[in-house]
Amino acid sequence: MAGTAVLLASCSSAPPPAPEQPRAAVVQPAPAEDPVARSAQPAPAMVIKTSAATNPRAYRQDAAQHLYALNQERIWKGRMPPLLYAIGVLQVEVDGQGQVRNLSWMRAPRHAPEVIAEIERTVRSAAPYPVPARMGKVVYTDTWLWHKSGRFQLDTLTEGQD
Template identity: 45%
Template sequence: KGKIPPLVYAVVVVETDIDASGNVLRVEFSRTPSHAPEVPPLIADLIRKASPLPSPGKLGAHTYVDTWLWDKGGNFQLDSRTLGQRSR
């Protein structure tokens, strides 16, 4: 957790399907930045490398949706984990 920079380079909305064991089945994007086409494949690679994710338990197979905030340095943060935005 932490505060994100005042200007992010890219905002990407990602849908990740996992099975009951947490294995990543699909990574799809519902919002991608046209000015930063290199970012979505990097995010997909990070998610796939993290597989298996924690099991969703009684939910069984599940789709997670989150917004990735990416800066020009390649640092990122998930919007669901931020503490807001720095003013400077």
């Protein structure tokens, strides 16, 4: 029986070689950021504009231009259609550093609470506003003309309505 086992063992062929596995690429870790080098780089300068307005009506023009510059893709181009989704009149208090201190609705579009929230978010996120240098602080009022698409115009810079 031992002879049969030896005979059978000599008749079998070697198993085929295992298929070659793809080699994993060796990835070098990114070099750690040097906090000293990072702090040595100058931070981008934030340009805060100054308004020469001497009254709230004149400042309203500067504030509207500031809002338009930051929301170019959301501004309704051309004359607005006759039926708007919402119209709101908002009073904004801006301090001596251009920060929004208070928002007060004189006429809120209560039928569209999402518009109220979006206008408030837009106004607050646009800070700092041009610094009201000649007034110290300012409270100005503007009317928001809101289309159902989410685009808007401010009455101060409106192109009119059909």
